[in-house]
Structures are given as C-alpha cells and as structure tokens.
Amino acid sequence: xxxxxxxxxxxxxxxxxxxxxxxxxxxxxxxxxxxxxxxxxxxxxxxxxxxxxxxxxxxxxxxxxxxxxxxxxxxxxxxxxxxxxxxxxxxxxxxxxxxxxxxxxxxxxxxxxxxxxxxxxxxxxxxxxxxxxxxxxxxxxxxxxxxxxxxxxxxxxxxxxxxxxxxxxxxxxxxxxxxxxxxxxxxxxxxxxxxxxxxxxxxxxxxxxxxxxxxxxxxxxxxxxxxxxxxxxxxxxxxxxxxxxxxxxxxxxxxxxxxxxxxxxxxxxxxxxxxxxxxxxxxxxxxxxxxxxxxxxxxxxxxxxxxxxxxxxxxxxxxxxxxxxxxxxxxxxxxxxxxxxxxxxxxxxxxxxxxxxxxxxxxxxxxxxxxxxxxxxxxxxxxxxxxxxxxxxxxxxxxxxxxxxxxxxxxxxxxxxxxxxxxxxxxxxxxxxxxxxxxxxxxxxxxxxxxxxxxxxxxxxxxxxxxxxxxxxxxxxxxxxxxxxxxxxxxxxxxxxxxxxxxxxxxxxxxxxxxxxxxxxxxxxxxx
Amino acid sequence: xxxxxxxxxxxxxxxxxxxxxxxxxxxxxxxxxxxxxxxxxxxxxxxxxxxxxxxxxxxxxxxxxxxxxxxxxxxxxxxxxxxxxxxxxxxxxxxxxxxx
Numbered sequence: 001x002x003x004x005x006x007x008x009x010x011x012x013x014x015x016x017x018x019x020x021x022x023x024x025x026x027x028x029x030x031x032x033x034x035x036x037x038x039x040x041x042x043x044x045x046x047x048x049x050x051x052x053x054x055x056x057x058x059x060x061x062x063x064x065x066x067x068x069x070x071x072x073x074x075x076x077x078x079x080x081x082x083x084x085x086x087x088x089x090x091x092x093x094x095x096x097x098x099x100x101x102x103x104x105x106x107x108x109x110x111x112x113x114x115x116x117x118x119x120x121x122x123x124x125x126x127x128x129x130x131x132x133x134x135x136x137x138x139x140x141x142x143x144x145x146x147x148x149x150x151x152x153x154x155x156x157x158x159x160x161x162x163x164x165x166x167x168x169x170x171x172x173x174x175x176x177x178x179x180x181x182x183x184x185x186x187x188x189x190x191x192x193x194x195x196x197x198x199x200x201x202x203x204x205x206x207x208x209x210x211x212x213x214x215x216x217x218x219x220x221x222x223x224x225x226x227x228x229x230x231x232x233x234x235x236x237x238x239x240x241x242x243x244x245x246x247x248x249x250x251x252x253x254x255x256x257x258x259x260x261x262x263x264x265x266x267x268x269x270x271x272x273x274x275x276x277x278x279x280x281x282x283x284x285x286x287x288x289x290x291x292x293x294x295x296x297x298x299x300x301x302x303x304x305x306x307x308x309x310x311x312x313x314x315x316x317x318x319x320x321x322x323x324x325x326x327x328x329x330x331x332x333x334x335x336x337x338x339x340x341x342x343x344x345x346x347x348x349x350x351x352x353x354x355x356x357x358x359x360x361x362x363x364x365x366x367x368x369x370x371x372x373x374x375x376x377x378x379x380x381x382x383x384x385x386x387x388x389x390x391x392x393x394x395x396x397x398x399x400x401x402x403x404x405x406x407x408x409x410x411x412x413x414x415x416x417x418x419x420x421x422x423x424x425x426x427x428x429x430x431x432x433x434x435x436x437x438x439x440x441x442x443x444x445x446x447x448x449x450x451x452x453x454x455x456x457x458x459x460x461x462x463x464x465x466x467x468x469x470x471x472x473x474x475x476x477x478x479x480x481x482x483x484x485x486x487x488x489x490x491x492x493x494x495x496x497x498x499x500x501x502x503x504x505x506x507x508x509x510x511x512x513x514x515x516x517x518x519x520x521x522x523x524x525x526x527x528x
Numbered sequence: 529x530x531x532x533x534x535x536x537x538x539x540x541x542x543x544x545x546x547x548x549x550x551x552x553x554x555x556x557x558x559x560x561x562x563x564x565x566x567x568x569x570x571x572x573x574x575x576x577x578x579x580x581x582x583x584x585x586x587x588x589x590x591x592x593x594x595x596x597x598x599x600x601x602x603x604x605x606x607x608x609x610x611x612x613x614x615x616x617x618x619x620x621x622x623x624x625x626x627x628x
Contacts, residue, residue, distance in 0.1 A: 008591055015590060170583050223579040232554065232575040239555035239613045240571055242620050252568050332566030338573040339566055345576065 009179055016175040020376045023168040025401045026151070028373045030165050032405055033148040034218075035366030037141075038351055038359050039494075044141035046494040047416055049477040050087040052116070053487035057082075057283040061090055062269040064118035068092055069266075069292055076109040080289040086137045090114040094292075095128070097246055105245040129155070139425035140416040143433065144409075149226075152430075156230040163226030169219035172376075176208055176215075197382045204375035211368040218369070221349035252331060255316060260296035267322025269299070275324055276301040280313045295320050300328065305353045311343045374402045396444045396453060403457035404440025410464035411436030417471045458509050465502025469495035534595055541598050542589035549602050549609075550582035556609025559616050 004012060020027070036043065044050070061082065069077060078096035085091040095109025111131040113122040124131040134142035150158025180186050187209045190202050208215075237248040250256070266289075277283045280303035291297045297319025305312050316325040332339035347353035351362025377398045384391055415432030419425040440457060447453035472495070473479060483491035557574035564570075585602065592598045 004591075011590060167579060167582060170579060171586065174583060174587060220579050224576060227578065228575060231551065232578060235551060235555050236558055236571055236575060239616060240558040242617065242624075248571060252571055329566070331572065332568040334566040336564040336566035336569055338564060338569035338571070338576070341576050342572045 004178060012175045012178045016172055016179055017376075017380050019168045019171040019175065020373065021380050023165055024373055024377045025397065026161070027165045027169055028370060028377075028401060029151065029405055030148055030162055030222075031169075031218075031366060031369045031373060033144050033409070034222075035363055035370060036409065037144045037148045038362045038366060040141040040145050042359075042490045042494060043144065044138050045488060046472070046491050047140045047413065048087070048137040048420060049472070049491070050137075051478050051482060051486035051488055052088040054088060055283045056084045056088050056090040057273050057287070058277070060270050061118075061273065064090065064114060065092060065269055066266070067118075068094065068112050068120070072110055074293075077292040077294075078290070079107070079109075080292045082287040082289070083285070085113055086135065087116070089116055090118070093128070093131070097249070099246065100127070105249075134426050134429075136420060136423050136425045139420070139429040140413055143412060143416075143429050159226045159230045163223045163230070166219045166223030166226055169215060170223065173212055173215040173219055177212055180205075180209065197379070200375055200382070201379055204372060204379055207368045208372040208376070211365050211372060214365040215369055215372075217348055218366075221345045224345055225349065255290065255298050255300070255328070256333065257296060257298075260294065261291075262295040263293060264295040264297065264320040266293060266297060266319055267299075267317070269322070272299055272317045272322045273301070276303070276315050276317070279315055279324070279327075281306050289319055292319065298325070302330070305347060307354075310347055310353050311340060312347070374398070377402075392450070395450050396447075399450055399453050399457065400440050400444035403454060403461065404437060404444070407440055407457050407461040407464065408433045408436035410461055410468065413468055414464060414471055417468070417475050417477070421476050455509055458505055462502045462505030462509065465498045466506065468498045468502075537595055538589060538598070541595075541602055542586050545602055546582055546585035546589060549585055549606050550578055552609045552613070553581055553605050554578045556612045559612040 065080070065082070069080075072094045076094040076096055079094075081093040081095070083091050083093075092112045092114070093107075093109060094112070095107045097105065097107050100106050100108075106127040106129070108127045109125075111124045111126075112120050113124075113135070115121050134146075146152055148162075150162055152158065153161060186205050188206070190206055191198055194202070233245060233248065234243075237243055237245045241247045241251075273284065273287070280301065282303055284301040284303050286302040288300045288302070289297060290300075299317040299319050299322075301315045301317070303313040303315070312330050314328045314330045316328040317323065318325055329335050329339045330343040351358045378395075381391055381395050381398065412429050412433035415428045416425050419428035443453055443456055447456065478486070478488075478491060480492045480495070483489065554574040554577075557577075558570050561570040561573050585605075588601065589598050
C-alpha cells in the first residue's frame with residue numbers, strides 16, 4: 001500500500017481523471033482495436049476464408065527465391081526478407097538500406113507477392129513504406145492493426161499520437177494505483193444493491209485494479225513501440241553514432257563479420273528451413289537473408305517462442321553453404337540484458353507467447369481495459385452532472401465513441417465480407433467503417449436521450465455480430481465441415497464467438513438489463 | 529518580467545520539462561550505460577526505458593512538495609546528460625577531423 005497525504009491523493013485523482021478525460025476517447029479507440037488486433041491473424045483467416053493450414057516455409061521456397069533473385073537487380077540482393085502473406089503464400093522483399101534525399105533511413109527494393117505455386121502475382125517497387133499496404137484478402141485485419149498502431153494518421157504523427165496515448169495510459173495506471181486508499185478491499189468490493197453510480201464506480205475500480213499490471217505492461221510496451229523509430233532511434237543514433245541510423249541498425253540487429261563480396265551460389269534454402277524447423281521447434285515465421293549470392297551471405301530464421309518461453313528463437317545459417325552456424329539472440333550477437341529486454345517487448349505487447357491461450361487472456365484483459373476507460377469517463381461525467389454543469393454533449397460523445405466504435409468495426413467486417421470476393425475490400429473496409437461511424441455520430445445528434453442512443457448502438461452492434469457468420473457463408477466463405485477438415489477450427493470458433501456475443505448483447509438489451517439510465521446521481525467524493 | 533507561479537512551474541516541469549529531460553537522459557545513457565557482452569546495452573536500454581524515465585520525472589514533478597527540488601533534479605539530469613552527449617559529439621568530430 002502506498003499512503004499519500006490528502007492533498008497529494010486529491011492531486012493524483014485529478015491527474016487520473018484528466019489523463020483519462022483529455023485523451024480517453026482516443027485511448028479507447030486504440031485499446032479496443034488493439035484488443036481485436038490480438039486476434040488479427042485469426043480474423044484474417046476467418047474473414048478471407050483461408051483454408052491452407054501448411055506454412056509457406058513448409059513448402060519448397062528455394063526454387064522460387066532463386067528465380068526471383070535472377071530477375072532482380074543485384075543492388076537489391078543486399079537484403080532479402082521472406083514472410084507469409086494471404087493463405088500461407090510467400091512474400092519476398094529484395095531490398096537495400098539507404099538514406100533518401102531528405103536524410104530519412106529507408107529500405108528500397110522490390111516486393112514480390114507469390115501464389116501457392118510460387119508464381120509472381122504482383123511486384124511492387126519502392127521503399128518499405130510505399131510497398132507494404134493492405135491487400136484485398138487482408139484488408140480487415142490490416143485495418144484493425146493500422147487503426148491501433150497509428151489511428152490512420154501519416155507517419156510519424158500517428159505513431160507519436162499513439163505513443164502519447166500510451167504515456168497517458170501509463171499515468172492513469174500508476175495514478176490509479178496511488179489513489180487506492182484500501183487497495184485489497186477495493187479489489188473485492190462490488191455493492192450490487194447500491195445506487196447505479198456507486199455500482200459503476202465499484203465495477204470500474206474492481207476491473208481497473210485487477211487489470212492494473214496489464215495496463216502498465218501494455219502502456220509501457222506500446223509507448224516503446226510508438227517512440228522507438230520515431231524519436232528513440234534518431235536520438236540514440238545522434239548521441240552514439242553522430243546521426244548514422246544505418247550504423248546503429250547494423251550494430252544492434254546485424255551479424256558483423258569480415259566482408260567477402262565474392263559471388264557464391266547460395267546454399268539450399270529448403271534444407272536450411274527444414275533444419276530450422278527441427279531446431280526451432282516449428283517452421284519460421286520470418287526469414288532474413290543478408291548479402292544474397294555472396295560468399296559472406298547469412299540466413300537468419302525467426303521462430304515463435306518455445307513452449308513456456310517468452311523470447312522468440314532466432315537461428316543463424318551460413319548462406320553460401322546452408323550450414324547451421326549458431327543460435328542467436330533476436331537482438332545483438334550475444335545474449336545481453338538489453339537484447340533480452342527488447343526481445344520480450346513484442347510478446348508482452350501482442351500476447352502471442354503461449355499461442356491461443358495467452359492471446360485469449362490478452363483479449364480478455366484488453367476488454368477489461370475498454371470497460372475501465374469507458375466507465376472511467378462515465379464516472380467523471382456523473383460527478384460533474386451532479387455539480388450542475390451541463391456536459392450532455394460529452395456524455396453523448398462518450399456513447400458515440402464507446403458503442404459507436406464496435407458498431408463501426410462490425411460494419412467494416414460486414415463490408416469486407418461482401419467486397420472481398422469482388423476484389424474491392426481495400427476500399428470498402430475503411431469506407432464502411434466511416435459510413436457506420438457517421439451513422440453513430442448522426443444517432444448521437446438525433447437520439448432523444450443518451451440511454452436511447454446506448455440501446456440503439458448496442459442493438460445494432462449485437463445484430464451485426466449475429467449476421468456476420470451467415471454473411472461469411474453467403475459470400476462464399478468455407479463452411480464448418482470444410483474449415484475443420486482443412487485444420488482451421490478458428491473459423492468455426494470465430495463464427496460461434498460472433499453469434500454468441502451478438503446474441504448475448506441483443507438479449508441483454510432486449511431484456512432491458514444492460515443499459516441503466518443514470519437518473520439520480522448520488523454524491524461522489526473526490527477520491528472516489 | 530512576469531513571474532511564473534508555483535502551479536505553472538510545476539505544470540511546466542511535469543509536462544514539457546519531463547519530456548525534454550527524459551529524451552536528453554536517454555541520449556546521455558548511451559555514454560554511461562555499460563555496453564555489455566553484446567555491445568548493445570548502452571544503445572537499446574535507453575530506448576526501452578525512456579517511457580519509465582518520463583513517468584518517473586512526471587510523478588516526481590507532481591508529488592514532490594518542494595518544487596525547487598524538482599527543478600534541481602530535472603536541471604541536474606539535463607546538464608549532466610546533455611554534457612555527456614556534447615562531449616561525445618565533440619570527441620567524434622575531433623576524431624573525424626584527425627582521420628581526414
């Protein structure tokens with residue numbers, strides 16, 4: 001327990017409230033899309049009807065990569081990134097790192113998208129920022145991730161904004177801990193028969209207290225990711241290498257060795273991948289080749305953390321012979337405190353270190369964070385309502401964002417399901433989100449009361465969720481038997497999840513149990 | 529000359545002050561944090577820890593009753609870290625000039 005003097009507690013309550021109220025609605029948007037993005041991979045499989053269960057790295061890739069290398073200018077052989085796209089197809093980015101005209105460090109090259117047979121479907125030329133964007137079959141999951149990461153604002157502003165939101169969440173989490181006068185009592189206090197506002201306060205307090213460590217971890221890792229490339233790397237590069245970002249990257253992520261630019265036939269990549277799957281416990285999720293076609297080429301394979309582990313596994317191979325070199329830390333050439341700490345930031349933020357179980361826990365805690373943010377905003381408003389200050393517009397804005405955002409996300413998912421078979425999902429997914437958001441805003445203006453707005457948006461969201469599985473099937477998505485036979489039970493699981501949660505929402509609203517109209521607001525003391 | 533009130537001084541120290549000092553401390557850490565076995569700890573630890581450094585400075589500025597102490601700590605960190613960065617840049621430019 002941390003005991004603060006009365007004045008300091010009051011100050012912390014103010015800091016807690018204002019950190020939430022100033023950025024709370026944006027923070028809610030980031031948290032709710034982050035919560036959904038925990039399952040971005042699964043949502044991608046469900047929405048696009050992917051039924052291929054075998055990884056691209058479990059199929060022959062050596063031949064296609066050699067063919068791509070032969071048609072790619074040698075200057076882009078400096079680095080080759082291999083990864084999965086779509087329904088376990090291969091993506092390859094042949095590139096070189098360079099500093100562009102305005103001093104920005106970029107990777108420029110050619111990004112090839114291959115089909116299942118290893119044929120080039122698309123080749124995009126440009127910097128990483130230019131070529132990596134949403135595709136027709138991943139427009140929905142890309143939309144979720146992009147909203148979470150940068151709220152669709154251009155770089156670096158979007159990342160800076162989400163970084164600031166991460167810091168606001170950090171402040172709310174720490175100040176939330178400091179203002180508890182009876183932390184352990186508060187964790188278990190739920191007065192069900194008290195006035196509606198006190199019930200809400202108890203729920204906010206209980207959900208917030210239990211998810212405090214999670215909020216802290218998410219805020220810390222999230223702000224790290226947002227500030228890493230935008231502010232952190234340029235400043236550290238300036239202090240340590242006179243501004244040379246490339247040198248910083250080589251020192252931290254590279255595999256230093258004596259350069260040997262002689263041409264050499266690359267070792268067999270399929271043998272490397274088979275060996276990596278055996279040593280890493282599973283096929284890689286990402287493969288990087290440095291100096292493709294040179295005597296000093298190196299192949300690095302990246303794997304998910306092993307069972308019970310937190311840090312990902314990384315293996316290094318000699319590119320010219322395909323011989324295994326060593327197990328390598330993800331960051332740095334040898335194990336180190338800084339490298340390990342940096343390597344666990346991603347699993348801690350994404351919750352993907354223990355498969356579907358840790359993802360489900362992260363999703364549930366993300367849901368708790370959404371609940372805490374929304375009820376926190378409502379409590380802040382309830383306290384001011386009783387002080388006779390009219391903040392009805394803010395009250396409605398909280399509902400429009402709080403319940404309108406899930407409604408708009410369901411709208412985007414429905415539009416994706418309809419537009420993807422027509423090849424127009426990249427346009428219609430965000431367009432439908434904007435249309436649904438506009439409808440929610442319109443509802444906020446014309447609804448007779450906030451309670452009616454609550455009910456309308458929740459009912460629409462619930463009904464939309466019930467419709468999604470049927471819409472998926474009607475637009476050509478695989479049926480349950482096909483999905484199960486193909487080893488994709490996640491399609492069935494998400495169908496059920498949408499139907500059940502949508503049905504539950506509609507049942508709650510129809511039974512008039514979910515939304516309580518806060519008519520009488522009892523006095524809340526400042527520390528409450 | 530307008531005198532900044534204690535309240536505004538605290539807001540300035542907790543707001544832009546904490547951001548500036550955290551970034552300068554991050555830069556300064558590259559000069560004194562041991563590089564470690566892999567030679568990267570001085571480069572990656574500041575990047576990882578900067579949100580926590582900022583939070584520590586923010587809450588110190590909010591909660592320390594003695595505003596002067598907040599200012600002295602922030603100024604001390606700023607001067608020491610800034611000095612280390614300046615020294616590093618100066619040494620680098622000297623080395624580059626000698627090489628030329």
